[in-house]
Every structure is written in structure tokens, then in C-alpha cells.
Amino acid sequence: MTTRNGRTVRDLRRENRTAVLHRLYFDGPMSRFSLGPATGLSSGSVSNVVGELVAEGLVEEAGSVDSAGGRPRTLLRITPGSGFMIGVDVGETRVRVELFDLTLTELARTELPLAVDSPHSSDRYEVGLVVGLVRDGIAEVLRTAGVPAERLLGVGVGVPGIVARTVEDGAVVHGQTIGWDAVPLERLLREAVELPVSVPYRIDNGAKTLGQAEMWFGAGRGARSAVVVLFGSGVGACVVTDPMGPGRALEWGHLTVRVRGRRCRCGSRGCLEAYAGAEALLERWREAGGAAPAGADEETALTAMLAAAYPADAGRTPDATALAVLEETAEYLGAGFGDLINLFQPERILVGGWAGLQLGARFLETVKGYTKEYALAYPAARVGIAMGTLGPDAVTVGAAILPLADFFARGGRRAEAEAPEEEPAWAPTVRGRGAKSD
Template structure:
């Protein structure tokens, strides 16, 4: 797992040998099941990207069979492109929207109410018909948690003991990291009620934050106010057009409807962040996800102002609110960290394969004598 990387002369005694991670000693795959595409990336042990594949989701974007097919094909493609033996993979990490339940019999089961996934046995579906050997492990978790994992290891969360990492895409979610939950816990922040009897959310409830702050609802509200998002495009392209209408680069008159909707969204997002500030008193809040990155630094001052106005004064004075630092690949990096963290937790040892046939007699005797 490590190799020599030169030496440093000592002031006295023997020179010191430098070590570094042997990059080719392990490989992981990270998968981001996003709103517009499935992104698959292969990394070595230093988390250097070796290959990537993207599969657009199109109109059937959350059809379970389509998503499973894209993941299977994508992971096979990146291993073939890089010439990596699938049997040597440390695992495949996948970030998905929704609540992930880890069951003893079916593996990871996804409850994605906003995307129409009702107890989807995603791990079982991926294992069935997979081209990978059974020794390759699948690690499936909420996309906000994988984003949070990446930012805490390599991005804007490094060094913080308490942080919240926000995923702002078609919907919104968050990952809470505390000393008690050091690897992060996904929280369904987007379904916090911000307005009684408010707009209907994708989950079916009324007044959720996601119904006001998610990119899908943002574009819908612009359309209701007379805006004209480009037809037959994905949400990322439509949001780019909305931002161009609200903040024209050529100095022309801004679209008042787009500007008003963006300003209202900043207030709702700030109010939603104030709840996280009051509840968890984090040191840092980082905003990631494709929509959060598109809105960018120009959007942040208004969000910070509204968060401070709605939050309790003392915790608001202790927190910083910034953009995440890892860009659009943060969810795939965080997903790849899932098998990497498991590998480290096992002391750098790969899972042992169960021997075929009956156990040797000496093992049976030891198991009988072991204290219970």
C-alpha cells in the first residue's frame, strides 16, 4: 500500500525515509445518480481519476431499470478503459437521492419518495446480472452524505468538527457532520416545512423547503411569473438561461420575474439554513450541488444575510457560509470514499473470500471451544 519516495538528511543519526501511498495498489469506483445524468468515475488509491463515463437520463430519468442499466454499463466501461481487473476493486460507491436503508437480506434499499422509488432494492438489482465477481462490494448511500464526505476529507470542511454540507440541485438535501457522527448523516432538510399550506412539493406534502429552494421549483415559479425557460432542455441548461435573464452580461434590462424569483429563493434558502444553524450550531455550512455551484458566489451574500436575520444571534455569529470547493465531481469523489474508508477501517485488508467446501476440522474444534 505504500512505497518509498526518497529520503531526507538528518541533523544527526540515520536519514529519514519518506513514504507515499502506492497509487496502483487499490482502485475504487464512485457513482453519482444525479438529476440529469449518471456519472461514473474510476479512481486509484490516491483518488486520482483514471476514467469516467456519463449517461444522460433523458425523459425517463428515474426509471429504475434505466438507472440500473446505466450504472452497470458505466462501471464496466471505466474498468475496461483503464485496464483494471474488476476483481481487484476495493468496491463501488453510489450516491443516490432518497433515504437508504441497509437490510440484512436485500442489501441497500432506497426510499426515494420524490423520484417515485418505493423501497427499491438497488444493491440486489445491481448484483443480479453484474459482470463483476461477488467479491466486489457495493456501498450505497444518500448523495448529500457522499457530497459531505468529500468536502470533509478534501474540500472546504477540512479541519472542522461540526459542519453542514448542503446539496442544492433539482431538490435540496444536507449532510450533518459532528464529533458523534464523524462520517456524516444525511438529513432530509429539503422536506422541512417552511410554509404552512404552501406549495406542493415533489414528495406530495405542502410547504417543503424543496418546493421553494430546489432548482426544479425555481424554474417552475419563473414560468408561472411569465418567464420562458428554453424548451426541450435539461434543468442545468434552463437554470443557466434564467441566470442570464436575471443578470444579463451585456448590460441589457434584467428580467424582473427571474430576478424576483431568485431573490425570494435566496430568502427561503437563508431561512432554511437558519434552522440548521439553530438546531446544530455548526462551524461551517458549505453549499454544493450543480445548482448551488451555478448560482455561485453572487448568490451567497443574500443567502448569508437572510440566514443571519432568521437565526439566533449567537450561533449565527459562529458559522461561516461558503460554496463547496470540489466542484461538480464532489458526489462521485465522496461515493468513492465509501469503499476507501471501509478499506482503511479494516486496516488496509481486502475482504477474505469464504473457502469452498467444508471447513477444516481444526476450525470446527476452535469454534466449539470459543467462549460465548
């Protein structure tokens, strides 16, 4: 049956289930009585939906609460073990794989290092190597937690670069900075990883998955709009205009901040990433005479640079070279933040990523000062700039949210579980008239 606005009865049922699941997920445990005003559904609709969800094992009772003058009200919550998701972060130096239950409690994790012999990040991302690490990581976390692959709601993967989709290959990654040119990652993973065909893959930009995590569970909660920026070897961002919806990945790191400037690893010149990404930042320090620990990876080297510029010992003289490079970086970041404010006028700008967490802890206040100089005064006065709160693993959490969000959008039903709905009585008649006219 189709309603006047074009939605079918199935659509309405799915929307009602989604509304109840969302409220229980983010605000639960809740009683049936509380779910009515929270979702805008009638008591009868709430009762029907809750009955279905309890029968399916998605929702369970979680104690009771006293009511005003009546019987205690039973509380309801999402059943943690009713579904599982895997989140994958194809990161700067490693592939991180985590298995979560439906309430995002971590059940198992593994970190598999990428080759780091080359100073250039593009050499670390050989496609076959990355696919093999993801395959091994998924098998390991499922084995460690004893979770059958058939119980997965999906696998979410955060990657560097632009993600497009085709009918033939699914998600295709265009990662210019890592040497990936139209890599059919979803097809390659399906061929390599032993998972049922019913388990969906959701592959997206790593900054976008970070943004999703911070908006759902971190520093973005309560904001109507935000830009979440990710600093690692490179620089990325995600703009969010719907707190519960997916954000939009931005290639912010390739915004030109200096005409005919430094060569960026994307091949262009003067990109923000060529000055503010960890790889470029350490290169600029070395060019200025700084010395990172021999054989150190990027994370260790950046820690050493920050320690040299901002020594913990008050009696120790700061390294003038490291301090000068970081001060220049703060200004470039301030200009980049100013562009984000002028373009999107967000309520918040949040800083994440392993390098962002290190850098922000040291000079975020300095960056804020430069931001005011480069942004228009009115929107700059209305934006809050802060650190993300989910730590360096937020990309993995956000990746796991991708299949979870799809599951909720389907009303808590797996994609293959939906049977075709009977068509309205008029449909075959109308088709028959069309056939006669041919």
C-alpha cells in the same frame, strides 16, 4: 487474545494499521520517525506496521529527507495502484461513473444520460434504466483503464433518497421524490453487473457522499462539524460531527418553510424543495412569465435564468421577473440555513451540487444576510457559510470514498482476507459447562 477493554490482539493490529494508513494518506509522504508522534504508536509498532504494509504493496518508498545530524530518513507514501474504487452518482439528468486509484486520481469516467423527455424528475428514474446505465458505466470505465474487476476495493453509489439496509437485499432505497419505493438497489446491481462477489457495494444518500468528499478533501477540512447542503433538481443535506467519520443524511429539502404552501414533488406542501430546488425554481419562473430556452435541460435553463437576472453586460437591464423569483428564493434559503444553525450549531455550512454552485456564485451573500435574520444570534455569529470547493463532480468522489473508508477501517485489508482468529482457551470450556447445565 482479548485485552482488558474487550479488544482482541487483532483489533489492536487493525487499529495500528488504520492509524498509519490515515496519516500517510492525508499527511504523507512521511518518514517512520514522523509517523510515531503523528499516530501515537511506539517506534517498534510503527516499524512492524510499515513492514507489513510495504510487503503487501500498500505502502512504498518515496525518496528521502535530511535529518538533523543523522542519516537521511526514507519517506513513505500510499502506493497509488495498490487498489481501485468506482464512484457512481445517480444524478439529476445523467448517471456519472468514475474509476479512481487508491489516491483518488481519476483513471476513467463516463456520463450516461437519463431520459429527459418528461418535465417531472420521477419519470426519469425508471429502476431498470438506472441499473442498466450503472452496469454499462462500470464496464466501460474498467475497460477504458484496463483494470481487472478483481482489483476493485468496492463500488460506491450516491443516490437521491433514504437508504436502509436489510439482510436479504443489502441497501434498499426509499426515494419518494423520484418514485422509488423500497427499491432493492444493491441486489439489483449484483444481479445485473458482472463483478466478483467479493467486490462490495456501498450505496448511500448523495448529499452524504458530497459531505464526505468536502470534509476529507474540500472546504470542510479542518472543521470539527459542518452541514453540507446539496442543490440540484431537489435539495438535500448532510450533517457531519466527526471530520473523519460518516455524516448523517438529512431530508432538509422537506423541512416545511410555508404552511399550506406550494405542492412539493414528495407530495407534501410548503417544503423548502418546492421553492429552492432547481426544478421548482424554474417552474416558479415560468409561472411568473419567464421563458427558459426551448428544449433546454434544467442546468441550461437555470443558467439562462441567472443570466437574465444578473446580466454580464452592465448596460443590460436585469430581468425583473427572474430577479424577483431569485430574491424570494434567497430568503427561503436563508430561513432554511437558519434552521440548520439553530438545530445543529455547526462550525461551517457548505454549499454544493450543480445548482448550488450556480446559485451560490450569484447570491450567497444575500442568503447570508437572510440567515442572520432567521437564526439565533449566538450560533449564527460562529458559523462560516461558504461554497464547496470540489465542483459538480463531488458526489462521485464522495461515493468512491465509501469503499475506501471501509478499506482503511479494516486496516487496509479486503473483507474476505480476514481469517477467523483462534478462540481463547477458556471459550470451549465455558461452552461445555453451559451445555451440561442444559
